[in-house]
Amino acid sequence: MKINYPDGQVFNSKPSQSPLSESSAKKKMIFGDRGMTLEEEINESNKYYRSHDIAVIYKKPTPIQIVKVDYPKRSRAVIREAYFRHASTTxxxxxxxxxxxxxxxxxxxxxxxxxxxxxxxxxxxHLKMCQKQGGICFVIIKYVELKRYFVTPADEIFLHWDAQKNDGAKSIQLKDIVNSSIEIKSDYNPTLPYINAVQQLIESGKEKK
Amino acid sequence: MKINYPDGQVFNSKPSQSPLSESSAKKKMIFGDRGMTLEEEINESNKYYRSHDIAVIYKKPTPIQIVKVDYPKRSRAVIREAYFRHASTTxxxxxxxxxxxxxxxxxxxxxxxxxxxxxxxxxxxHLKMCQKQGGICFVIIKYVELKRYFVTPADEIFLHWDAQKNDGAKSIQLKDIVNSSIEIKSDYNPTLPYINAVQQLIESGKEKK
Incomplete structure (x- = not known):
């Protein structure tokens, strides 16, 4: 069962099951994950990275403000009134x-x-604070129509964000993303091999020092 | 408003407000946070660490399985049926x-x-996987009756956990916790200065290498 979040994201209420039907799994093997959302592609990739001892990365649960819970006898608690909250983090x-x-x-x-x-x-x-603490911070951008994926260093986002505050452009041009980012291709295992790009970010950071 | 979770944890539905009333805030200044739950003490400490650029650490939201959402006109979405799920991580x-x-x-x-x-x-x-990736992994244990707090390295927990699997004891003796852990004291700012212990864990790890 799928639920549309207010911000347009899709929530799968049975995340333990594979989001792929048999036919889409076949398609995936041939064409890559063109039918998956970016979130699904990253979640699949994270599963691969965990099972291969490459990285331990998770999507955080969506924060929910709970208002009313029922405790039926001989049955688990049911949340009867709750609201979506904005996350404080990425x-x-x-x-x-x-x-x-x-x-x-x-x-x-x-x-x-x-x-x-x-x-x-x-x-x-949040990204600025994490970077200050020595974290590797970035954004994965998927151009759905172009079928192109980029790992964009957080610094590039900060640059345009701060410029926007001073009456700069309200968007980043594709050429700036191409120039500043590492392009990655949708693949089979993992679905989206973004850790290769993370490794490059780490190495380029070392060179700077 | 407070809700009791099935596992006995207490959920505060208005986490943006201070969990302290004025009188308990006064008590806090004199006696430390004896009336707070461990979760509240850690959340307060994390707020302090973030605002002082010391560390960026958050509690993850509790994962919820959403089954039914209403979208009232001119109002935000309301979750009408949902269940608590077990987290995959710490x-x-x-x-x-x-x-x-x-x-x-x-x-x-x-x-x-x-x-x-x-x-x-x-x-x-999860802790084993994170440690394998070079993460600093531990458990903060609060003995409520003793009013003692320990930062216990994950290795100590693994030792007893794995022994238990081979018919070992189903609990860890206090003396083993005392011997293996770094004791921390409840304080004012931060409420629970556990990052000092983390720094010690990092330094003792360096000595091992």
Whole structure:
């Protein structure tokens, strides 16, 4: 069963089951994961990375404000009134080879630009704080129509975000994303091999020092 | 409003408000946080660490399985049926000075032992995986009656957990916790200065290498 979140994300209420039907699993083997949302692709990749001892990264649960809970006899508690809350942090974090990894995943249907309204101030603040503590911080951007994926360093997002505050553009041009990011390709195992890009970010950071 | 979770944890539905009333805030200044739950003490400490650029550590939201959502007109979405799920990970993670930090917090009313049934297999598995990736992994144990707090390295927990699997004891003796852990004292700012202990864990790990 799928539920549309207020912000347009899709929530799968049985995340323990594979989100792929048999036929889409076949398609996947041939064409890659074109039918999956970015969130599903990252979750599948994280499962692969965990099972292969490559990285331990999870999506955080969506924060819920609970107002009313029933405790039926001989049955588990049922939440009867609750509301979606905005997260204080980014959606994903974890550990890779001794490094703290923190990122947000964003899809856009635009072909030439990435609108900055995809971010909230608190997500930018969180990424800045994590980077200050030595974390590897970035955004995975999926251009749905172009079928292109980028691992964009948080610094590039900060640059445009802060410029926007001073009457700069309200979006990032595709060419700026291409120039500043590491492009990754949808694949089979893992679905989205973004850890290769994380490794590159780490190495380029070392070179800077 | 407080809700009792099935596992006995207390959930505060308005976490953005201070859990302290004015009078308990006064008490806190004099006697430390004796009236707070361990979760509240850690959350307060994490707030302090974030605001002082010392560490960026959060409690993860409790995972909820959502079954039914109403979308009233001109009003925000209301969750009408949902269930508590078991987390796949520990409750807390984040970054401190370049290190990935991952831990679980446990209270016990026992005075001499710490029962291993406070853990689930998946939490142990998660801590082992994070440690393998170079994360700093531990448990904060609060002996409620003794008013003593310990930062216990994950290795000590693994030792007893694995022994239990081979017909070993189903709990850890207080003396073993004392010998293997770093004791911390409840304080004012931060409420529970556990990052000092994390720094010690990091330094003792370096000495081993």
């Amino acid at each position: 959606d994903y974090n974890g550990v890779y080879n001794g490094y703290y990894v923190d990122f947000e995943a964003k899809e856009t249907k635009n072909k030439n630009i990435f609108p900055l309204k995809n971010f909230h101030q608190h997500q930018i603040d | 409750d807390y993670n984040g970054v401190y000075n370049g290190y990935y930090v991952d831990f679980e917090a446990k209270e016990t009313k026992n005075k001499n032992i710490f029962p291993l049934k406070n853990f689930h297999q998946h939490q142990i598995d």
